[in-house]
Amino acid sequence: MNVGIGLPIGAPDTLLTWARRADAGPFSTMGLLDRLVYDNPEPLVALAFLAGATSRIRIQTEVLLAPLRDTALMAKQAATLDRMTGGRLVLGLGIGGREDDHQVTGIDKRTRGLRLDEQMAVMRRLWSGEPYGEGVGPIGPAPARSGGPEVLFGGYRPAALERVARWGDGFLSAAAPSKAGGLFDTVRMFWKQHGRGGEPRLVAQVNVALGPQDVIDDARASAHAYYTFTGMADRMVAGMLTTPHEIRDAIVGFTDLGADEVMLYCHGLDPDQVDRLADISA
Template sequence: MNIGIGLPVGDPTTLLTWARRADAGPFSTLGLLDRIVYDNPEPLVALAVLAGATSRVRVQTEVLLAPLRDTALLAKQAATLDRMTGGRLVLGMGVGGRDDDHAATGTDIRTRGRRLDEQMAVMRRLWSGEPYGEGAGPIGPTPARPGGPEVLFGGFRPAALERAARWGDGFLAAAPPSWAGGLFDTVRTFWKQYGREGDPRLVAQVNVALGPPPVVDDARARMRAYYTFTGTPDRMTAGLLTTPAQIREAITGFADLGADEVMLYCYGLDPSQVDRLADVL
């Protein structure tokens, strides 16, 4: 099973170090979250820089809040990054549930799911080389991967799970093994209902911090700050895995559920965690 690393967003200047260490190690993918009203790097820009500094690992948005973005421009950006990385882009997408992000971009949070479905219909056409529509022709470049970059959808509600089967190549579950199994099964059911061939690609995400107490404390503080908007940041940080045994157990649990990849998401800034996590594997 593949193991990726979710990158911390607290200091963009450290990400090149993280990326180069991961590329030299046993890791498959670099992931980066997305927010607008937050002190984080814009993921497509940041991942483009990291892709240029690496040669092997995939770069993945997890998840890009697509309804906040212009559809044609997003299609062009994704196709460009996919083409220039030789197909290393994985476009993880979601609807975005924070009012402030939608307020800042002038989008309607109430219609975000419908907008994402409409965006996918347009982007799939554009990535296949078809014209945008009346008065506008095709929008290139042609992606490296036929039909566009690999697309994963994140989320928990039935609409998000159905979207993974209807428009995507797979599903990204930011949930522990005890919860992820049911989500995976639902995605597989939708996959069959849509008559899709093969199996959906299933990617799990779990939050980790590995190192001496200051590293773990830093990760908890940054996680708590990020999840303050939920009103239950302590509940979110309670799931942080901080020992090799916990991390191995989670990886084994996801493997038993049929996951294709596990993303070990880091909030602490210490890049030495890459080497510690490599030792765990």
């Protein structure tokens, strides 16, 4: 089982320490969340900076809110980052749910799913080297990976799960093991219905905090603030794993469900968590 680590968004100036420690450890991937109207670093910019300070670990958006972005520019940014990191980019994409994020970008929240489908059609075409459209040539550079970087989609509804089969390479689940199995099965079903070969890549994400009580309290407070807009912040915080035993059990549980990777997402700012998590993930 590959185990990745999600980086906290509360202190961008500490992320270099997190990234270097993660790159030196057993972790397969480091991820970063995306919001617009929030005090967080922009993920593509931040991950580009961190990629330059690392050599091995993959970089992943969890998830980039694609409908808020210009399609052609996003395709160019992703291809550039994938090319310059030697194919280390994993582009996790989602539609977002905050009214204020959509308000400031002028994007209609009601049509964000349709917009993402349209964006994927354009980006797949551009990443393959085809022209943007009539009278407009290709937009380079070519990504390191033929056809574009690996794309994962997050979400829970059937439309999001089917999008994995239509446009993606895999699925990013933020559900607990008790619910993730059903989502994984649905993704696999759509994958077969669309005639896709092989298997979709399945990635699970779980919120964790490991360390003294002040580290756990910091993580819970940060996660509660982040998830307040969902109306389920208390439940999300209650599901945070805070002991080695809980984290190991989650990794085993997702392994049993057929997950290819588990992302241990940290909301607390203490970078020593990287080393503590490495000890139970190796």
